[in-house]
Amino acid sequence: MKNIKYIVSPGKSISGKFRVPGDKSISHRSIMLGALADGTTNVTGFLSGEDSLSTLKAFQAMGVDIEGPVDGNVTIKGVGIDGLKAPSMPLDLGNSGTSMRLMSGLLAGQKFDVTLIGDESLSSRPMKRVTNPLALMGAKIDTTEKGTAPLKVNGGAGLKGITYDMPMASAQVKSCLLLAGLYADGKTVVTEPAPTRDHTERMLTGFGYKVGVNGATITVEGGGRLTATDIDIPTDISSAAFFMVAAAIADDSEVVIQHVGINPTRTGIIDILKLMNANISIEKEKVVGGEPIADIRVKSSGLKGINIPEELVPLAIDEFPVLFIAAACAEGKTVLSGAEELRVKESDRIQVMADGLVELGVDAQPTEDGMIINGVGKGGRPFAGGTVHSHHDHRIAMSFAVASLKATADIEINDCVHVNTSFPGFAHLAQQVGIQLQEVEV
Ligand code: S3P
Secondary structure, three states: OOOEEEEEEOOOOOEEEEOOOEOHHHHHHHHHHHHHOEOEEEEEOOOOOHHHHHHHHHHHHOOOEEEEEEOOEEEEEOOOOOOOOOOOOOEEOOOOHHHHHHHHHHHHOOOOOEEEEOOOOHHHOOOHHHHHHHHHOOOEEEOOOOOOOOEEEEOOOOOEOOEEEOOOOOHHHHHHHHHHHOOOEOEEEEEOOOOOOOHHHHHHHHOOOOOEEEOOEEEEEOOOOOEOOOEEOOEOHHHHHHHHHHHHHOOOOEEEEEEEEOOOOOOHHHHHHHHOOOEEEEEEEEEEOOEEEEEEEEEOOOOEOOEOOHHHOHHHOOOHHHHHHHHHHOEEEEEEOOOHHHHHOOOOHHHHHHHHHHHOOOEEEEEOOEEEEEEEOOOOOOEOOEEEEOOOOHHHHHHHHHHHHHEOOOEEEEOOHHHHHOOOOHHHHHHHHOOEEEEEEO
């Protein structure tokens, strides 16, 4: 595969009113539930990124007729809850942890065997967090000795509902078990240690499936059916985050990011940036298809270092790479703790970000479960030039592109091809708003 590197040069201000691509989490779920529903589901705003396309192709390989995406439109002819067919080959889920973890639950309930594979990054990520509770439900899934993919999901297991206290705050684990629960005898009851994104619960409800939510405990009962419905996917707050931080740290800047999903289980980035003194306003709020959306306006401001409240960590879990860039620009110390989950994302986001930040001259110290960063404050430029590595991780690459707005020399960012997993068109949009970014094929 051809790779791409970014060369970003010191920038000044950014501005613009624009949309970012569709929400990745909701895009995955729209394919999964649309495929299992009775009837045809029309999706708009679908993310044409490699991760959500991996899910789309996997369901096509299991006999589901799916058209698109064309301009974000996807049509899924649902096959019904028991209508999937055995694929003729292993399902390659690329870089996508969400596809693998959610699908392992859904596929554990099928009558056929299926093998799930992924790229180098996905093949090193922990899967026991889903295969252990699934085994309690009666699923038969083989992993490598290390508990990683390939996953061989053996069909015909006959699942039974369980009551499960999740050891970590993970929407992927929760969703995996709820999807397995659709096929289980009796009730599947999952309790999470802290709130995580609830798109699965909302979308199941949208498809007419009964989901019980009582505080931190979510219940589904097997044996029901899903009814097709149309889905309008908001744009992804995790992609908007790069431009939110960009406008906050750059001088004389203002952006409006339109039609962004602001589900309260995803808005930790807004809360954390506001605590850091960012100038953010939420405009034109409305609810579309069960998900709240709004335009987000961000203006330059003098950011301040903070102790990030631990309860906000799961609500901003994908945004820490770019929040570390914000912290380097903020006045004083920012401390993140309680975020050990960052070590098992597409890369070890604590180590990889710390390495890159230190390479660029930032005072950053990684800890077991977070990071301590001493920022320079408004007027300073904390990033010297240098070369950083994204380690197959889209969000690392985009975060260092944002850092260029406060750099003193060029930054070379290696291994940026994975930006396409979540944010096709990032380089072009970044250039349009005023980030000095050059894309080079290598
Ligand atoms: C996701 C959940 C989160 C997040 C990932 C998408 C989802 O992962 O990091 O990008 O769509 O459910 P965890 O559940 O592992 O925290």
